[in-house]
Amino acid sequence: MESEKWDGFRSKVGIYVQKLLTFRGFMVGSMENIQRQRVRERLDATGLNAFEAARRAGLHRSFLHDLLIGKKRSIREKYLPQLAPVLGCDPEYLVGRQSEVSRNAAGGAQPAAIPTPVGMETGSIPVIGRCEPGSWHDPAYPVPGVGKLTIEPDPRYPSTAQVGFVVYGDDAATIGIPDESLICIGLVDELKKYGRNLTIGDTVVVKNERNGTFEHTIRKYILEKGEYIFRSGGNNQGIPDTFPSENTVVIGIMLTSKKVF
Structure with missing residues (x-):
């Protein structure tokens, strides 16, 4: 009898763990899709292609292209402050933590000015x-x-x-x-x-x-x-x-x- 109870308990735990892992996989996949969708949306809004946006952000040329085609799963947190200004949005927007494109833009979000990298001379x-x-x-x-x-x-x-x-x-x-x-x-x-x-x-x-x-x-x-x-x-x-x-x-x-x- 005790053995049957233990087997039943283990079975329930196994089912719970499986559901938890399935939910976690769904959430991770959803976040990746949000990043991909919002990057594509901001590229359209700013008129930039993926290669030019990555270049202006000081990232490797294929950085965003790889994300859009699924070769890269997500954007690492440390790159968001470089990328968000180029795409005219807040870093939190790109990863789905806020619904507004930019909380600081008056009268609607506008593409941010592209900052000149430190040490770069005009025309270089x-x-x-x-x-x-x-x-x-x-x-x-x-x-x-x-x-x-x-x-x-x-x-x-x-x-x-x-x-x-x-x-x-x-x-x-x-x-x-x-x-x-x-x-x-x-x-x-x-x-x-x-x-x-x-x-x-x-x-x-x-x-x-x-x-x-x-x-x-x-x-x-x-x-x-x-x-x-x-x-x-x-x-x-x-x-x-x-x-x-x-x-x-x-x-x-x-x-x-x-x-x-």
Whole structure:
């Protein structure tokens, strides 16, 4: 009899725990959906795309895009103060803790002014990443070694179509880009709007992805024996060629460079 009572008690506890876990999973999923929905809503309201909003917030370029496509589950709390002003809302709104877009906006919420990052001169553009073969990064975290670096944009194109990278290593030494240089690149999709298309012989920044991480490298875009190739311009001849694929794409064409360190 005691054994039967104990078995009944354990069965009830098991059912309760299962319901609790199911409810917790539902709540976590709901919060993730709220963040995704509200980020998409604020992008539409401000007229920004996911890449530009992430850039203005000082985050990795694919930060919001990964959230919207479900690759990233949620926004970490520490990034909300950077992101909310760009999207013209309060941090609490993005994570579903308040229903008002902004409690401080008079006469309705308006997109907040984009703050100028500390140390950035007027007309300069931010350095958002590093080109270094073998340096793989988690897109959920800021890229190390970038800090508050900036570079002057190429005057031939709008600054909004350009971003900067810092170069580490000799990956591009033989094409005139030594270790610890800054480069300014034009984003491929943006430059197309101004008649500048990717061309054989261009020096490009290539993004490689694997297992949820990424690296950026500098390559020469060449055509050899009918095949498009991204080739290293480094002193280390052991760096293999890479080829265009779903996980290996050109993000920008190099416009200018300078040795600064």
